[in-house]
Amino acid sequence: MKxxxxxxxxxxxxxxxxxxxxxxxxxxxxxxxxxxxxQKIDQALKDNNKQEFLLLTEELKSIS
Incomplete structure (x- = not known):
């Protein structure tokens, strides 16, 4: 036995x-x-949703 x-x-x-x-x-x-x-940032830009864009870019910075 091993x-x-x-x-x-x-x-x-x-x-x-x-x-x-x-x-x-x-x-x-x-x-x-x-x-x-x-992808969500791109959609926020298309929708001209500044608040969502800012939230998402902060989230991206926090994980990068």
């Missing part, structure tokens, strides 16, 4: 893979969120 030790290379690789997957997912979610905000 035993996995806490500091074995296999465990470190699995932890590193999980961290990398989490980082990729967070980056993808951030990019998706930014794209949605950009």
């Amino acid at each position: 035993k996995n030790l806490l500091n074995s290379p296999h465990t470190q690789g699995t932890a590193m893979d999980s961290l990398l997957a989490e980082m990729v997912l967070e980056k993808a979610l951030l990019n998706f969120r930014k794209e949605k905000i950009h």
Whole structure:
């Protein structure tokens, strides 16, 4: 029977893979969120909605 030790290379690789997957997912979610905000900013400009535009640009600045 194979035993996995806490500091074995296999465990470190699995932890590193999980961290990398989490980082990729967070980056993808951030990019998706930014794209949605950009779309809403474009719509606010088309609608000539200054208040919405200002709110959205502040939100975009806060996550960038």
